[in-house]
Amino acid sequence: xxxxxxxxxxxxxxxxxxxxxxxxxxxxxxxxxxxxxxxxxxxxxxxxxxxxxxxxxxxxxxxxxxxxxxxxxxxxxxxxxxxxxxxxxxxxxxxxxxxxxxxxxxxxxxxxxxxxxxxxxxxxxxxxxxxxxxxxxxxxxxxxxxxxxxxxxxxxxxxxxxxxxxxxxxxxxxxxxxxxxxxxxxxxxxxxxxxxxxxxxxxxxxxxxxxxxxxxxxxxxxxxxxxxxxxxxxxxxxxxxxxxxxxxxxxxxxxxxxxxxxxxxxxxxxxxxxxxxxxxxxxxxxxxxxxxxxxxxxxxxxxxxxxxxxxxxxxxxxxxxxxxxxxxxxxxxxxxxxxxxxxxxxxxxxxxxxxxxxxxxxxxxxxxxxxxxxxxxxxxxxxxxxxxxxxxxxxxxxxxxxxxxxxxxxxxxxxxxxxxxxxxxxxxxxxxxxxxxxxxxxxxxxxxxxxxxxxxxxxxxxxxxxxxxxxxxxxxxxxxxxxxxxxxxxxxxxxxxxxxxxxxxxxxxxxxxxxxxxxxxxxxxx
Numbered sequence: 001x002x003x004x005x006x007x008x009x010x011x012x013x014x015x016x017x018x019x020x021x022x023x024x025x026x027x028x029x030x031x032x033x034x035x036x037x038x039x040x041x042x043x044x045x046x047x048x049x050x051x052x053x054x055x056x057x058x059x060x061x062x063x064x065x066x067x068x069x070x071x072x073x074x075x076x077x078x079x080x081x082x083x084x085x086x087x088x089x090x091x092x093x094x095x096x097x098x099x100x101x102x103x104x105x106x107x108x109x110x111x112x113x114x115x116x117x118x119x120x121x122x123x124x125x126x127x128x129x130x131x132x133x134x135x136x137x138x139x140x141x142x143x144x145x146x147x148x149x150x151x152x153x154x155x156x157x158x159x160x161x162x163x164x165x166x167x168x169x170x171x172x173x174x175x176x177x178x179x180x181x182x183x184x185x186x187x188x189x190x191x192x193x194x195x196x197x198x199x200x201x202x203x204x205x206x207x208x209x210x211x212x213x214x215x216x217x218x219x220x221x222x223x224x225x226x227x228x229x230x231x232x233x234x235x236x237x238x239x240x241x242x243x244x245x246x247x248x249x250x251x252x253x254x255x256x257x258x259x260x261x262x263x264x265x266x267x268x269x270x271x272x273x274x275x276x277x278x279x280x281x282x283x284x285x286x287x288x289x290x291x292x293x294x295x296x297x298x299x300x301x302x303x304x305x306x307x308x309x310x311x312x313x314x315x316x317x318x319x320x321x322x323x324x325x326x327x328x329x330x331x332x333x334x335x336x337x338x339x340x341x342x343x344x345x346x347x348x349x350x351x352x353x354x355x356x357x358x359x360x361x362x363x364x365x366x367x368x369x370x371x372x373x374x375x376x377x378x379x380x381x382x383x384x385x386x387x388x389x390x391x392x393x394x395x396x397x398x399x400x401x402x403x404x405x406x407x408x409x410x411x412x413x414x415x416x417x418x419x420x421x422x423x424x425x426x427x428x429x430x431x432x433x434x435x436x437x438x439x440x441x442x443x444x445x446x447x448x449x450x451x452x453x454x455x456x457x458x459x460x461x462x463x464x465x466x467x468x469x470x471x472x473x474x475x476x477x478x479x480x481x482x483x484x485x486x487x488x489x490x491x492x493x494x495x496x497x498x499x500x501x502x503x504x505x506x507x508x509x510x511x512x513x514x515x516x517x518x519x520x521x522x523x524x525x526x
Contacts, residue, residue, distance in 0.1 A: 011242065012200070012201045012427040014195070015170075016194060018193055019088060020052060020168070020198060022234040023271075023328070025434055027050075031044050031211070032045075032056065033253065034238045035047075035048040037257065038055035038076075039243075040309065042510050043076055043082070047234075050061055050244050052089050052381040054154050055083055056087070056089040056163035059086070059163075059190075060164055062088055064092050066091025066119070067091065069113055069116065070083075070087050070116055070119065071096075071098050071109075071113055071117070071119070072094060072118075072120075072142075072220075072221070073119070074098065074121035075099060075124075075219070076219060076242065081220065089163065090431055095109070095110075095113040095178070097116055098222075099124045099127060102249075102504050103127060103131045105128075105190050106131070107131040108186055109186045112188055113445075114136065117139075118138070118140070119139075119142050121141070123225050125139070127381055144319065170194035171194060172374075174191050174195065175190075175191050176243075181333045187377045187378075187383055189223075189378075190380030194372075195371075195373065199227050199230065200230065200234045201422030202231075203228075208231055208288075210236055212232070212237035213258060213261070214261040214262060214263075215261075215262045216239055216319065217244070217245040218505070224265065224292050224293045227263070227315075228290060229255045236355045240259065246269070247271040250279075251278065251281045254281065260288070261286070261287060261291070265291065266507060269300055271332070273300070273303055273307065279307065282519060283308055283309055284309050286310030287310050288310055288312075290313050293415065293508060296505045297436065298336035298337045311328060311330045313327065318400055319367075320374045321374050322370060322398025323346045323347065323370045324338075324370060324372070325340045325346075326341065338365045339412050340412040341410050345370060346369070347369050347397070350404065350406060351364050357391070360405070360407065361405060362378065364404075365401070365402065365418055366403070367389045367397040367400065368397055369395055381493050384507035387399050397464060401418050401419065403417070403418050415432055416431050418505070422450075422459045423458060423459055425459075425489060431450065431511075434463070438482055442469065442471075444466070445464055446465075446511045448463050450464070452518050452522075453519075453524045461490075461493065462496070462518055464497075465496065465497055466498060466501060494518075494522075496518075501514070
């Protein structure tokens, strides 16, 4: 790849560029600029590039070749990032695994991905102890100082200082990200280098560059994080890593590092905005704030716009790819209830249960096609086929499993996950509609509505409510308030108070856990 020594000559119009090559460019052009910062440690672009090469050379020394995979199960750290990026330089795909998944689920993922090596941190090593004897590959610690740690591995057998060059191809696997790692059957989503290049090109419009700094507080095993982390480095900016999210620490880091970009999930925005000292921090350097992975309610978007400098971009899409909608909330304050319009080059449509395309205004399943689409689910051709829809011309789309509709201006409104839709007495109820009404009550801080079996209606809605601080309203009073405001078919069968809603590491409410909890305690509703 021909990359000039000038950053403005790094054209994003080329058909393809690999992320490791772009990092190498910045190591030449601005070697001393910080690439990664975490707590008191940092790596410049020159240091990051050298560490990536050392890791790639060590992998080659151990016999790993392009097309092989390695796995990482750990919390965010600079060493995690360097192993991930170094593997890519060797043409090795990375399977980043969630430490929050059960040891048994992690073993299933590892068996499926067939990695040649597994890198873990201390907490993950302990978490995996029940299945250690069954792990399908050798394990190495990311810790620098332990006996089988990263430093010892890199120095073992004196690897060559530079790896053998690898010409990364667009269709090679970049990473394997597992869905349903906490519940359900884990599915490995294979994403290509071409898909990641598409993300880099798309991100260039949002002000990344030499003076940018992105604060990362979501986990590196999540696609949510990678769509901000990777373009930041590919475009020569600085990544500030948080090992674990804390709203107060987030604000301190944002001010200290003059952060310009961030990716947060809605619950993180909620916790940051709820802090009494929010307005005391200087956040004037922010250019763009991003949100994805979970529904972002309109009232919270409006508050962020009013109190937090810089643009706000809500992105809707799936790890599987297949299409993205983008809402620049600062440009469309009258569309905060939507997830925006399809991104440039993305084809998003709505279909019915028979696979027929629906016109604007009608509700159906959302499907999408884009330059950034998964190759498929690893070792699961039947699951891949289930996730695909083809239009009459044969164009391939990915099914999202989400239900929504387009308005006349082409903005997409999400209703719910198709599997979360409640069919009560023959009527389709969308939990998001009921949740929006409940959030209007001042005593309610957070809420999730799920459908539970009903002998009378087939299914019926039940609400789990997190009370606002200081609220004293009883469940019965809140239930009466809600049911008095909706039609008979939308009424809740029950409302329960809870200290918090179960969430994944990227903020998605785990409704299956709520449904299972209800059934364990109450059984079938009336």
